[in-house]
Amino acid sequence: MAKTVVPQLDFYPPQQNPLVTRLFQSVSPLISHFFFQFDLKVPTADLEKVAALGSERLVFMPNHPSFQDGIVLFRLSTRLGELFHYTIAWENFRGLQGKLLQMGGGYSIRRGVGDRASISQTLQLLSRPACRLVIFPEGGCSFQNDTVMPFRTGAIKLPFQAMNRLAKQEASIPNFYLIPVSIKYRYTSPMHRTIDDTLRRLETALHLSPAATAEFYPRLRTVAEQVMGNLEREYNLNSTPTMQQDWNQRIEAIKTHILQTCEEKLELSPAPKLPARERVYRIQAALESRTEVLENNEFWTDDSIYKASMRLLNFDAIYDGYVAAAPTPERFLDTLTRLEREVFGINQPAPKGHRHAIVRLGEPVNLKDRFEAYKEDKTGTVEAIAQEVQQAVQGGLNAINLL
Numbered sequence: 001m002a003k004t005v006v007p008q009l010d011f012y013p014p015q016q017n018p019l020v021t022r023l024f025q026s027v028s029p030l031i032s033h034f035f036f037q038f039d040l041k042v043p044t045a046d047l048e049k050v051a052a053l054g055s056e057r058l059v060f061m062p063n064h065p066s067f068q069d070g071i072v073l074f075r076l077s078t079r080l081g082e083l084f085h086y087t088i089a090w091e092n093f094r095g096l097q098g099k100l101l102q103m104g105g106g107y108s109i110r111r112g113v114g115d116r117a118s119i120s121q122t123l124q125l126l127s128r129p130a131c132r133l134v135i136f137p138e139g140g141c142s143f144q145n146d147t148v149m150p151f152r153t154g155a156i157k158l159p160f161q162a163m164n165r166l167a168k169q170e171a172s173i174p175n176f177y178l179i180p181v182s183i184k185y186r187y188t189s190p191m192h193r194t195i196d197d198t199l200r201r202l203e204t205a206l207h208l209s210p211a212a213t214a215e216f217y218p219r220l221r222t223v224a225e226q227v228m229g230n231l232e233r234e235y236n237l238n239s240t241p242t243m244q245q246d247w248n249q250r251i252e253a254i255k256t257h258i259l260q261t262c263e264e265k266l267e268l269s270p271a272p273k274l275p276a277r278e279r280v281y282r283i284q285a286a287l288e289s290r291t292e293v294l295e296n297n298e299f300w301t302d303d304s305i306y307k308a309s310m311r312l313l314n315f316d317a318i319y320d321g322y323v324a325a326a327p328t329p330e331r332f333l334d335t336l337t338r339l340e341r342e343v344f345g346i347n348q349p350a351p352k353g354h355r356h357a358i359v360r361l362g363e364p365v366n367l368k369d370r371f372e373a374y375k376e377d378k379t380g381t382v383e384a385i386a387q388e389v390q391q392a393v394q395g396g397l398n399a400i401n402l403l
Contacts, residue, residue: 011117012093012101012108014085014125020103025078032075036068037351038185040075046361047079053177053364055130059159060084062181063148063393064136065334067348072183072357073134074104085125086134087118111139112281119158126162126176137386139277142317143338145185145330146397149317150275151390156382160374163367173368180362180389182396185355191329194352198336199223205343206230217327220335227339228254231311235261247320255315258308259283265300266290280312314341326401358403360396365389 024031032038050058060076062069070086077084088101090108109118125133137155138148159176167173199219203211206226211219228247231254232238245253259279263270266286271279287306318338323331333352340349365385367374374381 009093010110011115011121012090012098012106013117013121014105014107015102016083016085016105017103018083021083021105024104025074028071028075028078032071032357033354036071037353038068038072038355038357040072040079040359041356042076042079042359042361046359049364050080050179050361056175056177057126057129057131057159057162058133058177058179058364059126059155060132060134060179060181061137061151061155061389061393062134062183063397064138064141065143065145065183066185067141068185068351068357069136069141069183070106070134072359073181075357076181076359077132082132084132084134087122087136089140090115110285112278112283112285122158123162123165126159127166137389139281140313140316143314143334144317144322145334146326146401147317147322148390148394148397149277151386152275152278153382153386156386156389157378159367160371160378160382163371167371173371176367177364178367178385178389179364180392180396182360182362182393182400184358184360184397184400185330186358186400187329187333187352188354188356191333191353195329195332195336198333198340198352202336202339202343216332217323220323220332223339224335227342251315251318251320255312258312261300262305262308265305276312277316280309280316283309310347311342314338358400360400362389362392362396365392 029039032040060073062073070088073084073086083105085105085107086101087109088106090110092098093101093106093108107118107121109115122133122135125131135155135158137151139152142149156178159178163174163176195216199211199216202223203219206223208222208226211222213219228250229238232250235254235257237253237257255276259276260270262268262283263279266283268282268286271282274282283305287302287309290302315338318335323335325331337349337352340346365388367385370381370385
């Protein structure tokens with residue numbers, strides 16, 4: 001996971017070409033099926049619920065379990081017959097891929113810094129009639145198919161700011177809807193052999209003895225134990241007190257050590273109250289803006305700090321018991337994919353098999369109904385709505401799991 005060359009522009013605006021976008025929409029079912037290995041499944045009633053809102057302003061707020069989620073939302077735009085805009089991480093805007101993202105309605109957001117250009121673009125789009133904007137409020141991939149990370153409040157603040165502007169301009173409060181979107185991937189064929197093959201590759205790479213059992217879960221824990229031990233040794237955390245902790249304590253100790261050390265090496269002020277993901281983005285932004293490179297004879301070089309930051313994002317939402325609570329093929333492969341990213345240094349492992357991308361659209365939340373509360377207590381209202389939408393997305397995932 002060495003640091004890669006980054007784009008040169010500070011901001012990549014949307015350059016949506018409706019004709020090209022409609023063309024890609026027309027072939028998107030084939031692209032998603034054959035290239036990304038999924039087909040979209042969304043209830044007609046959910047589509048009708050959104051269509052009934054007509055030309056009102058809509059902000060879609062999905063969970064973010066995988067790198068294919070943007071394609072899922074593009075497929076959703078196709079089913080709705082709409083053109084969406086999308087906030088997309090700045091580092092994705094390279095070469096032809098970046099041009100296509102812009103033409104499809106995507107624009108960049110630099111995480112970890114106050115990206116004024118992106119914020120201004122978002123407010124401009126939100127102010128347009130019939131706005132259709134996608135924001136991933138988790139702020140990045142969770143790599144977990146069944147759980148939702150805490151939603152960032154900025155995804156709620158900006159729609160309220162746009163509402164406030166419109167209310168002053170139009171002398172009335174407009175409708176403004178947040179749409180909770182739950183995305184769940186489910187494999188369409190048995191994955192027993194794929195899980196076994198993935199475990200074998202990891203066991204071989206980690207020089208583990210042949211498994212004494214054919215059961216997947218003990219083998220998964222052995223692989224995870226080896227990876228965790230390797231990280232503890234690499235970061236000099238393999239002391240006796242650390243090893244006596246349970247797995248979740250050990251995971252937290254690794255994360256805390258890496259975060260604190262990276263902040264110290266980059267001379268960033270400690271930020272223990274910020275979510276770990278926000279701290280990682282601050283670290284990565286500081287790396288991008290550095291004019292001096294750390295000495296190569298140190299362990300903590302720029303490349304090693306970048307690698308550490310990517311590890312933190314990879315394991316941000318992981319916890320002991322995720323697979324044990326519901327040992328589905330999806331949860332096994334969620335965890336194995338994370339381990340593959342670490343062991344083999346693969347940023348985006350290929351899909352393990354064909355899946356259904358099952359989407360549920362929750363009840364729209366009209367910010368107009370919360371506007372007076374927002375004027376009285378901006379912070380409290382934004383935090384309450386962020387939690388409400390997060391819970392709605394988690395509820396949608398739980399409902400899908402009952403199918």
